Amino acid sequence: MGRTPCCDKRGLKKGPWTAEEDEILVNYIKNNNGHGSWRSLPKLAGLLRCGKSCRLRWTNYLRPDIKRGPFTQEEEKLIIQLHGMLGNRWAAIASQLPGRTDNEIKNLWNTHLKKRLLCMGIDPLTHEPFSSNHYPTTKSSPPSPSTRHMAQWESARLEAEARLSRESSVFGPQPHIKANSDFFLRLWNSEVGDSFRKLSKFGEKIECHSSPISQASSSTKCGSVSALTTEVDPNTAGLETTVGSQVEEMEYCKSCKSNGEDFMAVGSDSSSSNDMEDSSDTALQLLLDFPINNDMSFLEENCSDYGAAANHAILSESSFICPL
DNA sequence: AACGGTGTCAACCGCCCAAGG
């Protein structure tokens, strides 16, 4: 059937926006308390641009809440962590970084962060070390990034909900716990989670031969849950340990990793051969496990530093040469 | 100074999806 063009391109201007055009667009949106219909905006505002172009210019550049300037280390860390969970869902990632646009984050990823991960010997697509391309499930192909991400999300969601449920039933209302330990649920209820729920539907379609979500729920104890624990307030961590055995398991998973053991071995049903149980998720885990206020200097520009840090902390099993 | 290589980022393109008729 085909899609009709968003607008009649004839006579419309393309390319970089001038200061005058910017001014017209900003004034129009200000004076009309919003953009209204993007399609009709250019005509009403007197711009020789297509509506899409106006929308893009506004959302990526002219919006008053845009934060310009270089990304901070915190922001970069967050982007890496979110990318590990969400993949190339730039809009969802951007929703967690106030003032940053999806375009900006996408550019940052493609020009900097991707190279840094490559430099560390980590596949930016899967967040796994390149060396761990052995999939114990032999014939089955490696899980797709989206499936893995879904698995982690679902697992984390179930864990968080279960924990909350336990907390509320055992201790009654615990506002401080709620505030501190619900990073995931906040995320889940945000645009990020929303977008992921949509993805999950898609995942069910493409993975109809099995149930990736349920498999994931039972098998990824060491999944993104450990990312949650990094957000737990130390003041409440002890309480959580007494509250839920799952938290203990999470901590155990982390200690396994730090001891260099195959942490997936502690999974409840590690003997099954489904894709979600792939134990080669260490790189992603380590990325996710980095406490948000840890020093991430290993991600800085100097590739030799990455190599050293990665060799030391991440890729103990493999030596690699920084390609850059 | 000229040139080529590389990096950056704003902008465009095409697809997808939800809403509405």
Added chain:
DNA sequence: GCCTTGGGCGGTTGACACCGT
């Protein structure tokens, strides 16, 4: 239920800046 439309998203492109030779 089908079709059209508008908006949003992710991938890609191309202009420009910078740097080394």
